Amino acid sequence: MRTRTPALTRRQMLRAGGLSLAALGGLTACGATNATAPVPGLAPGADPWRRFAGTTINFISENTAPTAAIAANLQPFKDLTGINVNIVTLALPALVQRVALDLAGGQSQYDVVYADPYQVLAPYAAGLSDLREFAADDSYPPLEGGFEDFIPTQLQAAGMFGDSDAIHALPYDCPTMIWQYRKDIFEKHHDSMRTDLGFDPTPSAERTWEEYFRIAKWINDNVDEVPYGTGHQAKQHDSLMCDFSNVLWSYGGDYFADGAAVGLRGSEDPGECLLTSPESVAAAEFYRRLVSIAHPGSLGWDWDGVGNALAAGEIAMAPNWHEFAATNEEALPGLVGYAPLPRGPVGTANHYGGTGIGISAMSSGARRGAAWLFVNWATSTATQLSNLRSSAGGGTPTRQSVYAMPEVQAATTRPTEMPNMLTEEAVSIAWAEGKIGLRPKIPMWNECDTALFTELSRMLAGQKTAREAMEDATSRIDGIVARGWVA
Incomplete structure (x- = not known):
């Protein structure tokens, strides 16, 4: 079988490179x-x-x-x-x-x-x-x-x-983004947290985002080993979209209708943006609250910033890409645990990149x-x-x-020469259907991404409410999609 790949149109080529x-x-x-x-x-x-x-x-x-x-x-x-x-x-x-x-x-x-x-x-x-x-x-x-x-x-x-x-x-x-946390801190303070919070604080996909918020605040107020309970990649950057999307999807919000298909296979015409839905606005409001109690450095951090903060003992937990496990094992050998991200009103979502x-x-x-x-x-x-x-x-x-290799399965527990495999249980859940988070795969996504993280950044700076940020992001994204892709 030999298949044919369609050529780029001349219009697409000229947009891409501006050549003759x-x-x-x-x-x-x-x-x-x-x-x-x-x-x-x-x-x-x-x-x-x-x-x-x-x-x-x-x-x-x-x-x-x-x-x-x-x-x-x-x-x-x-x-x-x-x-x-x-x-x-x-x-x-x-x-x-x-x-x-x-x-x-x-x-x-x-x-x-x-x-x-x-x-x-x-x-x-x-x-x-x-x-x-x-x-x-x-x-x-x-x-x-x-x-x-x-x-x-x-x-x-x-x-x-x-x-x-x-x-x-x-x-x-x-x-893939998962929950990374200081095992030693959670083990040391487990009983006190459980008594004060009224639930088992052990990180897992059964925890909710509201519970994550309460755990982070409890650590802020009661733990001396680290300055802050949580940190986020909330810089005005692609990382902000990545971090927010986990919450958005778990609350039942999405960027476009049929978001799972648009994320999995992609589309040239995804339709109208859905960020003004009640679920999306609720997700944005929660995210604003969450970042407000996080390490203040979060507003200037991308994924590297969050990863460095966890490794340096500045925060007790964070959502971040699972491949930071190798860095964690160098800086804090044996002290970092991994779990799927918390769930929202409709379930858990773990951003795949x-x-x-x-x-x-x-x-x-x-x-x-x-x-x-x-x-x-x-x-x-x-x-x-x-x-x-x-x-x-x-x-x-x-x-x-x-x-499935025996040596790879053996590496999922410590001691290990393959530190990224310590995340295997968490990512295997994160990649399951209904739990994997997929941003829109559309030709104009880069522009849409910029529009979203710009409006989210203004929300986090107190310049806009969650609803205003979602309304303005929606307006900008609809304009980008209507215009079509421009390289």
């Missing part, structure tokens, strides 16, 4: 250039991993833990394939700009792309190859375990867009084939296991088979 029509003239319906050389065939008896030996490809990635681990240990891939890989790591905004310009220019500088679902996959899906083409071609090494081995929600959220069955990226990382890696549809010839070998290897069982053990980075597996 002449630069786009070579793009064909299959996403390659007219000058594309055919991918070399496989000689009888030849090693399929070696068919592109001597080729050099370029991989552009956000500076993430899995990429740090792979960059520190590329030799096994070169030994296996004879392929050279240049890795460019950037902050996400710079990466998005580079990818947009590369697709618009038709030069294919980058063969393998870290395809953030919201800023790369949604707006540029037509510029990414359909990986089913490679997996169905038996002249390549097989995709170990097939697409089915990847965690299903992650394959869709990180790799697919809209109604198409095309798979544009393989799940590469899977940061994972990303896949794909192949530029502009990549051609041997580089295109070599890019698939790298994507296959970089997401393989062996590589994901190696990343878990890496001192240079890490990440968390996106394949179900990795979690």
Whole structure:
């Protein structure tokens, strides 16, 4: 089976890079250039991993833990394939700009792309190859375990867009927000907290956000070991949207109708924004109250700020991305616990922020084939296991088979050489259907995100009420969606 990837429209290309029509003239319906050389065939008896030996490809990635681990240990891939890989790591905004310009220019500088679902996959899906083409071609090494081995929600959220069955990226990382807390403090003060609060304070998905608030306030008033009970990534930044979204979804609010589908598969036209609903306003009001008793540094923190505060003993608990477990184990070995986030009136929601890696549809010839070998290897069982053990980075597996390995299961309890696996019980619940939190996967999400965190920041600064912030965010988001995507 060979599938065809639709080309980016000229309008999309010009928006992405502002380049001339002449630069786009070579793009064909299959996403390659007219000058594309055919991918070399496989000689009888030849090693399929070696068919592109001597080729050099370029991989552009956000500076993430899995990429740090792979960059520190590329030799096994070169030994296996004879392929050279240049890795460019950037902050996400710079990466998005580079990818947009590369697709618009038709030069294919980058063969393998870290395809953030919201800023790369949604707006540029037509510029990414359909990986089913490679997996169905038996002249390549097989995709170990097939697409089915990847965690299903992650394959869709990180790799697919809209109604198409095309798979544009393989799940590469899977940061997910969970409840991280100082076990020693909760154990020491458990009985006093339970007596004063009237409920078991032990973190779990059974705790409510109101109970979380009360626990944090109790720690503020009664515990000397840390200055504050909770901290939040409430800076005027993407992190604020991430932190707030957990509360929004658990209260029954959402950004758009059919939010689960818009988050999982994506849409070019999500409809009207729903942030003025009673549930959304109630969530915003609670979030305002929660941040008001949190560490005051929260208003200037993103996820790194919260992670550093927990590691430095400034706060007793926080919602944060689960892959901070490795940092926690270095700074506070054995003292940090992990649980799913608290529930609101309609349940718990744990924000998923994972990303896949794909192949530029502009990549051609041997580089295109070599890019698939790298994507296959970089997401393989062996590589994901190696990343878990890496001192240079890490990440968390996106394949179900990795979690089933005896050595990985053993690493879920201390002592462990794979600290991110200490979160396994929490994230396995967080990734379940109905509990995973998925922001809207729409081409114009970056602008919508900015509108939301700007209005939330004004609310937290006391410049607007929760209702005013939600009304103004809704108005801005509706305007962005109505106008359509502009790169």
